[in-house]
Amino acid sequence: MASANSETVTRIAGIIINELKLEDVTPETFDGDLDLVDEVGIDSMDLATIALVIRDEYGVRIDEDDYPKLTTVAIIAAYIDTKLAEKE
Amino acid sequence: MSEQEYKFSDIIAVPAIRERFEKVRKYFFLRESTYDMSNRCNIRCEGCYYFQGDKHLFEENLNVSDWQQHMRAEKERGITFVVLAGAEPSFVPDLCKTCYDEIPLGCIASNGIKVLPREIDYRIHLSVWGNDETSLEIRKAKGMLKRQMENYHGDTRAIWVYTFTPVNIDEAREVTKKLAANNQQITFNMFSAPVGYDGHLKHTPETLARTRLVMTELLQDYPETVIYSPYNIMAHTHEQGLHDLFSCSYPRMNPSTDIGLGRSFRQYRTDLQWDRAAACCVPDTDCDDCRHYAAGSAVVTARMYRHATTPRHFSAWLDYVDTYLAVWVKGYEKGKNLCSEMVEPPEQC
Numbered sequence: 001m002a003s004a005n006s007e008t009v010t011r012i013a014g015i016i017i018n019e020l021k022l023e024d025v026t027p028e029t030f031d032g033d034l035d036l037v038d039e040v041g042i043d044s045m046d047l048a049t050i051a052l053v054i055r056d057e058y059g060v061r062i063d064e065d066d067y068p069k070l071t072t073v074a075i076i077a078a079y080i081d082t083k084l085a086e087k088e
Numbered sequence: 089m090s091e092q093e094y095k096f097s098d099i100i101a102v103p104a105i106r107e108r109f110e111k112v113r114k115y116f117f118l119r120e121s122t123y124d125m126s127n128r129c130n131i132r133c134e135g136c137y138y139f140q141g142d143k144h145l146f147e148e149n150l151n152v153s154d155w156q157q158h159m160r161a162e163k164e165r166g167i168t169f170v171v172l173a174g175a176e177p178s179f180v181p182d183l184c185k186t187c188y189d190e191i192p193l194g195c196i197a198s199n200g201i202k203v204l205p206r207e208i209d210y211r212i213h214l215s216v217w218g219n220d221e222t223s224l225e226i227r228k229a230k231g232m233l234k235r236q237m238e239n240y241h242g243d244t245r246a247i248w249v250y251t252f253t254p255v256n257i258d259e260a261r262e263v264t265k266k267l268a269a270n271n272q273q274i275t276f277n278m279f280s281a282p283v284g285y286d287g288h289l290k291h292t293p294e295t296l297a298r299t300r301l302v303m304t305e306l307l308q309d310y311p312e313t314v315i316y317s318p319y320n321i322m323a324h325t326h327e328q329g330l331h332d333l334f335s336c337s338y339p340r341m342n343p344s345t346d347i348g349l350g351r352s353f354r355q356y357r358t359d360l361q362w363d364r365a366a367a368c369c370v371p372d373t374d375c376d377d378c379r380h381y382a383a384g385s386a387v388v389t390a391r392m393y394r395h396a397t398t399p400r401h402f403s404a405w406l407d408y409v410d411t412y413l414a415v416w417v418k419g420y421e422k423g424k425n426l427c428s429e430m431v432e433p434p435e436q437c
Contacts, residue, residue, distance in 0.1 A: 045116040064393060068344045
């Protein structure tokens with residue numbers, strides 16, 4: 001998977017911060033390489049909620065089978081960029 | 089607007105849906121594992137999943153200190169909800185109390201013959217397999233329902249779990265009526281065949297359809313007593329089992345250890361060991377025939393994404409989750425079902 005557009009990384013970080021109500025971090029300062037499960041503490045239901053917000057914003061459906069691969073903001077952003085490029 | 093065009097934000101903009109979503113979302117932190125507490129039981133039911141396989145052959149660990157350490161380690165790895173089951177937890181109340189002291193959210197599955205001390209403030213699931221005549225035949229125990237109702241009279245921990253088999257479908261009416269008269273609650277389970285079982289308790293398309301009718305009737309007639317929803321009925325009486333409909337996410341059927349149940353769920357035997365290859369809430373059940381209530385509580389609940397396609401489907405899913413929480417979490421009050429019709433489960437995304 002190609003590396004992600006930095007705008008997408010920032011926007012995904014914003015979605016995660018908003019959905020998880022994270023404090024003391026902004027989309028710009030969020031480390032896109034943090035492991036979302038081990039280091040941020042999200043679980044499958046959080047990820048499903050985030051996937052739904054992403055679907056709304058980008059029109060990209062995330063396959064349930066792909067959830068386990070989406071371990072960082074950078075990976076999610078690259079996944080979305082790839083899906084958007086496939087649509088063009 | 090076609091059914092495919094809804095955004096999630098549109099769906100949760102409906103006030104009743106948003107309110108229910110926010111209500112259930114507070115419980116997304118629940119991470120369960122299950123624990124066999126003893127390898128003994130005072131009854132022997134036909135088709136009991138516990139005595140299938142080799143689970144009952146492992147030694148009991150009756151050491152309170154070991155259990156305390158075990159629960160602390162479980163808490164440490166993120167477990168927030170325990171299910172104490174097999175074979176009969178009421179034989180080891182001190183171990184149950186130890187679990188409760190360490191992890192205060194949980195549930196105990198019991199046959200209800202021996203009462204669990206009040207200080208163990210978990211939800212208690214009392215198994216009922218028909219009226220007392222049928223129980224005697226299948227479970228070889230006299231006056232099961234009568235004894236359960238006496239033991240747990242006025243006890244808000246208790247909820248009866250009626251397991252529908254082909255031979256007790258119509259008896260659910262008299263059992264529900266009795267429980268309603270005593271202000272007690274009931275929810276429904278489906279007999280799910282253990283691996284290799286081909287006896288008369290296994291459901292057929294005809295018995296699934298009859299069960300669906302009786303469940304629907306009881307939900308309508310006893311809305312305060314029956315903790316269930318039309319979508320529960322659909323999911324558990326469908327000709328396809330839960331795995332075919334929703335792709336079971338328990339480790340036994342899910343190799344991924346990255347997130348969700350595949351990562352955190354364990355099913356411990358009485359010796360406090362576990363085996364990933366056997367790990368699900370009802371080990372030794374035939375996965376193709378699994379319509380078990382405990383399995384559905386996790387498997388259907390985990391599939392939020394695929395239900396967020398229309399307000400109708402999402403409402404049905406919320407009803408299911410609301411039911412699951414009311415059945416498993418003591419003190420959680422179920423709301424009125426949002427979706428009164430039986431919607432077909434959505435296909436995998």
